Amino acid sequence: MEWNKTKTIFIIAFLVLDIFLGYQFFEKRSSSEYDVIKNSSVQTDMNEDHITYGTLSDNAKEGSRITANQKSFTKEEIESLKGQKPKMDMPSDKHKVTKLKMEFTSPIALSKDSVEDDAKALVSSEFQDGEEYKLWKVDKDKKQVIFFQTYQGKYIYQENDDASEMIGQVILHLNDKNEVVSYEQSTLDTFKEIQKESLISELDAVESLYYQNLLKAHSTVKTVKFGYIAQYPLTSTQVLAPVWRITVEYEKTVDGTKKKVQENFTVNAMDSRVFDSSQIK
Structure with missing residues (x-):
């Protein structure tokens, strides 16, 4: 008698399990088919709108x-920058500097034929953590060359190019002779994934x-x-x-x-x- 009850329970349990597994299979299959149809439909619509990609x-x-912190530049780091002078208050016990504002004692010329290459070489060799920045754009109207900081070689994009809200960014300022006369810089550090x-x-x-x-x-x-x-x-x-x-x-x-x-x-x-x-x- 007990064995018959046990057997019945096993049969019911296996039936429930089979129903559950069957439901999961068809749910997954339907979802997969829907994704294929959806993607196919979107790509067809894009083609009909003559959108090429x-x-x-x-x-x-x-x-x-990723989390990261704004770097505070030290007095020693700023004083180590040769041929430059600060345009902001120097750091102290009561004042942190998270945005450098520096002026070159002698303007640095950029070749008109290779503005981007010359600017890249300048930032990489003369700036704090310069190798972490990649060229973003040359703004001829504002006479600026803008670099964004990177993480593992990938841009850290900015919502805008406004120096008042800059983060992980270098902005070179040019004069009418295509020379770099000053710049602003901010840096992110202590990255954690x-x-x-x-x-x-x-x-x-x-x-x-x-x-x-x-x-x-x-x-x-x-x-x-x-x-x-x-x-x-x-x-x-x-x-x-x-x-x-x-x-x-x-x-x-x-x-x-x-x-x-x-x-x-x-x-x-x-x-x-x-x-x-x-x-x-």
Whole structure:
């Protein structure tokens, strides 16, 4: 009698287990089929809107948020900078310097034919932690050459190029002779990676722009680059989020004339949220 009861319990348990496993199988299969259909549909819609994006990886990768601190420059570090003089108050027991403002005693010429290369060489050799910075852009209107700090070779992007909110950035100031006369610098240090998470792929990031109606018809995705973004530049401790930086090119009519413009989008690589967009002049 007891054996019959036990056998019945086992049979019921196995039936419940089979039903559960079958449900899991079909749920997973349906989800997978839905993703294929969804991705296929989005890419078809993008093609119909004449949006080109080349070959993008659809492989997810692992990444993590990062914490970092604003570096405080010491008096010894500042005094070690040869051929330069400070344009700010020197550090003391009551005053920390997190942004260098320095002037060259003799302006440093940059060749008109190789402004970028000369600027890179200058920052790498003459600046504190200069090898950690990569060229971001040359702003001819403002007479500035802007560098962003990197982490493991990847840009730490800024929400804007405003020196008042700069973080992990170098801004070279030029005179009318194309000479560097002064600069500002801030640096992040003490990097720590927080728990790793799965990130969206390059293709996912571009598709997320399309979902949110941010990709114009007849536009071209020029580059998709991985990096980080510092969201709160006025705080001493930063949380850097992993992002995909996407540059898109399209035609725009200005004063009756068509011209090509480029726009940058910064997409959170963890949740597909778009941080910002900025037009490149």
